[in-house]
Amino acid sequence: MSECASPHHARKDTPVQRFFADEVSIAADLFDLAAPSLQQPLVARLVPTHAALPTLDLHQDSGNVVVGRGKNIAEDYRVDTSDKLSARHCELIVDPVTLRVELRDLSTNGTFLNGRRLAKEERVALQNGDRVELTRPVDSGDDEQALGVVVNDMAANDQVKFIFQRLKQETTQARMSEELTCSLCRSIFHRPCSVLPCMHVFCAGCISVWVAQGQQHTCPECHESITGIHPTHRLQIRAENFLLSDLARRRTSEELAQLDAADKIPLSGMSIGKRSRSDDDDDDSEHQLHHDCGSDTARAVRHAALTFGHAVPLAGPQCSECRTPSPIDGFQCPIGGPHLRCSACACGFAARPLCGRPQRCHVCNFAFCHLYRAGGCERSDVMPFMPFKEHKPLSVLPPQTFNGNTIEQDILSTYLAARRILLQDAWSAALTKLEAGEWVPDMVLINGAIKADSPVCQQCVATVFARLLFDYRRHIAPHELSESVTKRPNCWYGKECRMQFYNHQHAQNFNHVCYQEKRKE
Structure with missing residues (x-):
């Protein structure tokens, strides 16, 4: 077998990118198991409309979070910019199963959602883009215009306003129940394991019995040949959270004991290959573990940290060098x-940052072997x-x-179309400026700084390229744009403006292809 065989290609209905993401997810599972995060994933946040206010992050395990100006409030959720706030002003509730986020008013002066004052103790589900104000809203007519031209000093006006961003x-509970149900035993997952390469998930005990009984090792759902089985740590956390919210779905201790007894899947996962006769003679229920870099499971399972670009020593499997x-x-x-793990072919290679041959992406810092290996990476055509x-x-x-401003994107697209300029031509022009050092992406x-x-x-x-298009658009002569575009004043916050994403009128009335005014260009 070659030093790094080509990974198992995805089925026709599954993009290659999805397969790569699945491998990354597997490796991330092992990494989380070895070094679990202090917090579960970020679910949503309350984004302030003024720089003096903090961003309120909400994680899957945040539970009930109280926001206010009291000294006993957690520092991450303490807002003390206005004396109109109560010590315990409002509560944010995160459902760890459905990820639903609710707002509950606890204040004296009121909590406002999209301009409406909530009743005391009223709980309301938050939707993406909702305005959450902890002080009485000001008249929006004059205020929005002021935001685009001058600094809107909300701190001076004691305004405390956030935008909910999911x-x-x-x-839903029903959808989560369906996603977390093992198709073999029809119960909530107990130590869920994904099978490779199709990534269907089953209880460890269930899939162990299935594999032990089958002559042809195929997935119970899609019947594709199984090359490996790997525990899914993150799905285990979701299953545990679900069972905490629905105790009736818990299994009995006897059922759990039976599953544990049948479980043959090790923590590091296992690879399933063709068994030799001696293997059959020794034990029909045990399966050969592969340690070759060419094995999909070996690549996906070992050294989860390699996926994220950390250099670690390889134990067992070796690279060609x-x-x-x-x-x-x-x-x-x-x-x-x-060693590093290539983010394209998933094989390990020596970590040598000073060797003179690039090993990492200049932007994301992920590891790639194409420019390091003799002959390049086997998947360089895909990634x-x-x-x-x-x-x-x-x-x-x-x-x-x-930054995703569709108004400004439409202006550029209209300009290019009117002058029959292909986007490839804009690429060439931007690349020329980058090579000359005249344009440097603001990253x-x-x-x-990135170079050509x-x-x-x-x-x-x-x-x-998106950052280079910012410079491309700024250097278009005003007379080449329509008057409706050029007559717009620059937003004071420039490209850093938050209002451009939730206030369509503001995005239309002000130019955001510019820098914040206090910044030196």
């Missing part, structure tokens, strides 16, 4: 030397990694252009 989609010197410079990995200037020009406007990167020859992965190309 980051994870809300679901562990066995033989590199044909490029003669380097051979020392015993226990640090290219090369200098930015060598990437194929984009033919579609990146959705992150102008905060740990690797320093900086190594960039396919996923980050759109991000870099």
Whole structure:
């Protein structure tokens, strides 16, 4: 078998990108198991409309959070910019199962949702884009105009206003029950495990029995051949949270004991391959564990930290340079030397940041082996990694252009269409400016400012191009744009403005392809 065989390709109805995301999810499961996060995923946040106010983050395990100006309020949720707030002003409730977020008023002066004052102790579900005000709303007519031209000093007016932003989609109890039900035993997952490559999930005990009884190891749902089985740690957390909210769905201790006794899946997962006769003679219920880099499961299961670009020593499976010197410079990995895991082909390779050959994307810092290995990466056609200037020009406007402001995106698209300028032509013009050092994408990167020859992965190309289009649009001569565009005054907050995303009229009335006025360009 080759040192790094091509990964199992996804089925026709599954994009390659989804398969890669599944491998990343598996590795992240192991990483969380080894070093669990202090907090569960971020579900939503209350984004302030004034810089003096804090951003209120809500995690899946936040539970009931009280917001106010009292000294006993958690620092992350203490708002003391106005004396009109109560010590315990309102409560935010996060359902860990459905991810529903509710607001409850506890105050004296009132909590306002989209301009309506909530009744005392009233609970209301929050929707994406809702306005949450902890002080009485001001007259919106004059205030919105002032926001775009001058600094709207909310602190001076004692205004405390947030916009609710949902980051994870809300679901229902019934849908969660369906998603967390094992198709073999029809109960909520107990130690859920995903089978590779199809990623269907079953209880560890259930799939262990299924595999032990079957002559052909195929998935119980789709009947695709199983190459490996791996515990799904994150799904286990969701199942536990669900059972806390629905005690009637819990299994009896006898049922759990039976499942645990049948469970043959180790914490690190297992790979299933063809068994030799000696294997059959020894034990029909045990399955061969692969440790070759070419195995999908070996790549997906081992060293979860490699997925995130951390350099760690490889234990067991070795890269080609562990066995033989590199044909490029003669380097051979020392015993226990640090390795990275390629985000494209998922194989390990030596971590050598000073070798002169790029190993990481300049933007996301993920590891890629294409520019390091002799012969490149086997999946470079699917997930290219090369200098930015060598990437194929984009033919579609990146959705992150102008930070997602669709008004400004439409203006640029109209300009290009009216002058029959292809987006590829805009790419070429921007690349020329980047190579000359005249345009530098406004990005905060740990690797320093990006250049035309900086190594960039396919996923980050759109991000870099979107930032270059900001400069492209700013350098369009005013007489080439319609009067309805050029007569708009610059928003004081410029591209950093939050109102442009939830106030359509404000986004139309003010130009946001500019910098914040207090910033030196």
